[in-house]
Amino acid sequence: MPRAGLTTDRVVAAAADLADATGFESVTVSALARHFGVKDASLYTHVRSLQELRVRVALLAGGELIDEIAAAVAGRAGKEALAAFAGAYRAYALRHPGRYAATQIRVDQSLVADSPALRRTAEITYGMLRAYGLAEPDLTDAVRLLRSTFHGYCALEAAGGFGAPRDVQASWDKAVDALHVALANWPREPDGSRGH
């Protein structure tokens, strides 16, 4: 009997493709084994557990996502950079729904710190915001706002949450415009009447 020639990377890549095709939830060791024409148990030499497989798909997707964002943002600044970032983000989420869903799972913080992709994400996001002249802690607040909106929009869209007939792309463009307005007029110390 010939071997399937499995490696950890090939298994993870196949899992990512399967996630995009049938949903991240339905990525199972059994289905993956069937895809390779192999018994379930064989996969456990390459991947410790289903949990680890999912984390690996998440890290793969996170890396791909930030690579595409970095390429889109390169050489732009201000509103253009924001629009490029947003466009690349949503395009990836739409093109790779299963991979994108993978990025939402909880992953051990130590693994995140090890991953260069995640560090790059912070780097690029903060760099994009430089044009708006924010200082800490507003910078972190702005990053959290952007991440939240981008992620929330893609998640709701993927879940079919936008029922209204209004074009989803047009709403997205308007949302990005609105975020630009918010960043350009960032609320600094709004009437600090609190405290003593």
Next chain:
Amino acid sequence: MPRAGLTTDRVVAAAADLADATGFESVTVSALARHFGVKDASLYTHVRSLQELRVRVALLAGGELIDEIAAAVAGRAGKEALAAFAGAYRAYALRHPGRYAATQIRVDQSLVADSPALRRTAEITYGMLRAYGLAEPDLTDAVRLLRSTFHGYCALEAAGGFGAPRDVQASWDKAVDALHVALANWPREPDGSRGH
């Protein structure tokens, strides 16, 4: 042998509590049956399938969520209403993580249309935005922006996505401020020559 006295409502309520306690993903028919001291098969007289159980939990949570939001928003307008809406939203998500996670699942659009809670959600959200004087399609765009940001923030927070030492509540308040700025200066006439 005495009966457990199960009803559909009691089963759904227990499922919601279990979701809050151990995560929505780990709500299983078996675990629920163990909780009631009953065999798995017994639950299927009250609930057609795990899928239906999840949908029922989602509808329950959606109703509770909008009730709390409605109470918080009542009698307020403009920025105050926005802050009250946001505060109630996030408070519910933090207090009931499992129930909140349930609201994210895909649910058949016909069921959503039947649910009065969902219609109320739209009503209250659009009502809250009245003070900003937006007209369609900007109104729909603004609603989508708010929903996305609120949901994205709560989802990322629940997933442990905010690693920076910056206080999460403070970032949330700032994000709500920023959304108010965006709504108050809503970008009309997207001619793109602005800020050139």
Next chain:
DNA sequence: CCCGGCTTCCTAGGGCTTCTAGGTTTCATG
């Protein structure tokens, strides 16, 4: 009282899943 009939809950089992233990086959390398 007691006797149908409805509902609740049960036993039994099929099929799918993850994952382990331990044996066998294949391959690269000396």
Next chain:
DNA sequence: CATGAAACCTAGAAGCCCTAGGAAGCCGGG
């Protein structure tokens, strides 16, 4: 070509969802 390290296998435990059909409690009317 031998040999050691992998890749891959069989076998099986345990948990999950769900169905089919039977028994046990609970209600009404006679």
